[in-house]
Amino acid sequence: MAGRSSAAQFFSFGLVGLIATLSHYCVMFLGLLLLQMPVFWSFAGAVVGAVVGYILNYVYTFQSTQPHRDTFLRYALITIFSILLNTALFFAFFEIFGLPVPVSQLISTGLVFVANYFAHKTITFDIGTTKSP
Numbered sequence: 001m002a003g004r005s006s007a008a009q010f011f012s013f014g015l016v017g018l019i020a021t022l023s024h025y026c027v028m029f030l031g032l033l034l035l036q037m038p039v040f041w042s043f044a045g046a047v048v049g050a051v052v053g054y055i056l057n058y059v060y061t062f063q064s065t066q067p068h069r070d071t072f073l074r075y076a077l078i079t080i081f082s083i084l085l086n087t088a089l090f091f092a093f094f095e096i097f098g099l100p101v102p103v104s105q106l107i108s109t110g111l112v113f114v115a116n117y118f119a120h121k122t123i124t125f126d127i128g129t130t131k132s133p
Contacts, residue, residue: 004063010117012061016053017113024049028105038101042090042108043083050079053116062125074124078116086112 004012024045031041054075058064064071086108093104 009061009121013057013117013120016056016061017116019056020049020053021109021113023052024109025105032101038094039087039091042105043087046083046086050083054079057120057125062120064125066125071124075120078119078124082112082116082119085115 026045027048028038028041028045031044032038035041054072058068058071058075089108089111090104093099093107094101097104099107
C-alpha cells in the first residue's frame with residue numbers, strides 16, 4: 001500500500017471498478033438473454049463483479065500485504081452490504097420507478113461505486129490508518 005498516492009489509488013480503484021462492472025454487466029445481460037429475471041441477474045452479476053474487484057484491488061490498487069483472512073472478511077462484509085444496496089437500488093429504479101434495465105443498473109452502479117471506494121479505502125485495506133509518502 002505504501003508509496004502510492006491517493007490519486008493513483010483512486011484511478012486504479014476506478015479502473016478495477018470498470019473491469020468488475022463489465023464482469024457484472026456481462027453476467028447480467030447474458031443471463032437476461034437466457035431467462036428474463038432482471039433482479040436475479042443483477043444480483044448474480046454483482047457477485048461475480050465483487051470477486052473480480054477483490055482480487056484486482058488487493059493486488060493492484062492497494063497492493064495489500066495483509067493476510068487474505070483479514071482483508072477478505074472485511075471485503076466480504078462490505079461487499080454483502082454493497083450487493084444488497086445494489087439490489088435494493090436496482091429494484092427501486094426498475095420495479096418502482098419504472099426505469100429501463102440499463103438506466104436502473106447504471107444509476108445503481110454509480111451510487112454503489114462511491115460507497116465502495118470509501119468503505120474499502122478506510123475499512124478493508126486500512127488506507128486511512130497508513131501514512132502517505
